[in-house]
Amino acid sequence: MFASRRALKLVAKKYPSVTTNGKRSISLLVNSNGLNEEQRMIQEAAMSFSETLLMPNAAEWDEKKHFPKDVIKEAADYGFAGIYVKEDVGGVNLGRKEASLIFEALSTGCVGTSAYISIHNMCAWMIDVYGNEDQRQKYLPSMTTFDLFGSYCLTEPNSGSDAIAMKSTAEDKGDYFLLNGEKAFISGAGDSDVFLVMAKTGEKEISCLIVDGDTEGLKFGKNETKMGWNVQPTRAVIFEDCKIPKENLLGSRGQGFKIAMSGLDGGRVNIASCSLGGAAFCLDTATEYIKTRKQFGKPLANFQYLQFKLAQMATDLEASRLMVRNAADMIDQNNEEKTMYCAMAKYFATEKCMDLVDYALQMHGGYGYLREYPIERYYRDLRVHRILEGTSEVMQLITSRNLLKD
Known part of the structure; x- marks a missing residue:
């Protein structure tokens, strides 16, 4: 394990994880199945940062249109400014699956902040991979500390x-x-x-x-x-x-078009990961809400239709997560079909997660439409994920063209 990765273990302890009665506040996010020890540690570090610095402030930032550069700079202490940048210029040289875990976790707290951090990382990666040594040394030591955005x-x-x-x-x-x-x-x-x-x-x-x-x-x-x-x-x-x-x-x-497109494979996985985190928060919130909200003398959770709907939402979230993590693995393996799998994962995850958030809002009834409840903010933040880094329709075109090519 590299020194910079060992440092992640220390910063993971910087902010204690938020819990409720001994249970994680985002219980449905933390799927650590199939992750190794290092990946679990990275996931925990990102969750701790999200719960401590993003989640408590996201509503105010959204209302005031505030770009939280000071908080984003703190993310550099975790290595989140140069996630897959080489260590000689300040990065932590992690893989795309680790990056997916980070953006998923950060998005439980603030989707927009997580998404910007993902874009910054894409820029840093492009300079690291395609830049000459002078360019790498000029820009990356400052980009990996968020001294440059x-x-x-x-x-x-x-x-x-x-x-x-x-x-x-x-x-x-x-x-x-x-x-x-x-x-x-x-x-x-x-x-x-x-x-x-x-x-x-x-x-x-x-x-x-x-x-x-x-x-x-x-x-x-x-x-x-x-x-x-x-x-x-x-x-x-x-x-x-x-x-x-x-x-x-x-x-x-x-070489510009090649550079742009190579960056988009990872960018699509990152945005899909942001959708996962936002959807996980909304699923967890809706689950707790229907347990306590009563109609006709009993909790909403007692109604079978909502039970079935909740099961479908959880299934869609987990299926999306598996597709995204598989696509991330394919990038790390430089699989020749990675572009198609990234497109499929981005299409499926952003569509299913948007549907999930929409129904989580529906479960809240009129309260879900109010600003004092967080669901509507996640709804607004996730909607653009079906557009940027390639629209859902373009993702389908990429997939079909790859299937039909000789």
Whole structure:
């Protein structure tokens, strides 16, 4: 076990796990079946952080649209800023299954915060894997401590799922690239320090550039008013004649689309994991609610229809969890079919978890619709998971094309 992993055991004790009458507050989240000792320890560390720092504050952050950078920085003490980044630059070099456990646990407390941390980790991983040594040493020691926050810039106003249709250009000017264009729906924009930007360096050539947050000509749109994910800013990122040094080209010229797509395999598993955590919280909450809420003189839990529905919700959650963890394993094994399995897991988990949260709200009746109950916030936060990192429809297309190819 590496030194940085041993440190995780120590920080796991930093915040004691919240319990109720000796029972975990999120009893239906903690499925440790098939996990080794290290994975269980990582899961416990993430749950402790979530229960102590995220869960008590998430409602206020959501209401005030507060981006909790101070709390996110504390996540770096756990290694959550460089989960699958190599240790020589400050990462903890864990696998994708371990990352899935972390994001699932963090999302029981605050889905939007967990999702941003997952995006930051995707950016750090891209630099670690595709960057040269100068780039790795320049950015990653600060990214793995959250002294630098990262954002991923692929989507544009007129090209979401159709990334090839992007309009952003990076014209070769000899010593630098002249970057022009606009990216849409960028998480962390306005607060991030490092942007990984996909742009055309030729008519049919996409490259990836590392853009520093203080680059002249870099501008931001308004903070979007969103249905959910209010704890993280979402803005357009605008590039007006930005001079990007040649040494900020990530990977080789023309490799941008490959870099973007390779990051999305893990990104889809991460977002699916965030759905698992949010759904687990809602299932646990709904279970406790129907045990105590009485109608017609008896607890709602005594009604057989709700018993059947609860069983279906728990089954869907566990099936989703198994698919997500299997897809994570396939990434770690570099299985040639990993992209299809990541797409299937993302599609199934985000759809089933959204259905679960919807019915958990239904079980609460009118109370579930009120802001003072947390269910509606999880509903709003999970809804976007069926859209970002590839819509549910695109996930089905990826799966079917892989099945039909010769």
